[in-house]
Amino acid sequence: MKTFTSKDLAQSHIKTLKEQGLSIGFVPTMGALHKGHISLVETSKQNNDITIVSIFVNPTQFNNAKDLEKYPKTIEADLEKLERVNCDFVFIPDASELYAPNEAAEIFNFEGLDTVMEGAFRDNHFNGVGTIIKKFFDIVTPTNAYFGKKDFQQLQIIHKLLTITQQPVHIVGCEIYREHDGLAMSSRNVRLSEQHRKAAPFIYATLLEVKKMSLQSSLIDIKSFVEKAFQEHPDLELEYFSIANEKDLLEATAITKATKTRAFIAVFAGEIRLIDNIALY
């Protein structure tokens, strides 16, 4: 496994690989890798000659300095995990390799995909995501890039980004990888207190209940059920719950197969913010 910190060295190595006609699968991450990330790497390995993983905690997508500062960093363990699954290439740039001093996020027109749910609660977050992914796609020039449905809104934003930048990358959305008790794997889970870790599977359990209800209940009834469930929960605080169409992420007016509807949730477990979602079709 080759490890690059320099953008120029990474680019010249990638150029050589591409000259050999090799396909490149790319998995952008912020590190603190878990099995969810590794499942993306494995999918990439199955479908590409070379798999490149980036590890970079992108400052422009954090609207909360404390959250950025506290983001878990486990680089040695990350490299071991990637080595174990025979990842070919890891790119670990310093921020100065990717951003000019004081460079801010580029502003994109994501046509409203960025103003709902995560966008409503994390100011400028998706411009930060778009900025870094555009930069990475320019450097890595992947054939395929892999993103988890855990961050479903981000996945839709990346699709929109490509219609704006016209970068020739094929995007693959990968299923959510969960702990045995249903909690969606997240780098943030290691920061949960024992009490909040015990409480957190309630989020997915509620989503499963929503999926069951979606066959016979009204949207209003489903929403009140979720709000009440969290109001009564001693350890978890609901930030938002939305049932939205996959394509435009706007609140659904009905749950139908045709529009592909999903339930989205964000919850605070103490100081830790957790998100999850489920398909309702």
Ligand code: AMP
């Ligand atoms: P992050 O390091 O959190 O930026 O995540 C890097 C990539 O891994 C993103 O495309 C995430 O959606 C994806 N990812 C994170 N957690 C999971 C999970 N539990 N299952 C599947 N993909 C995930």
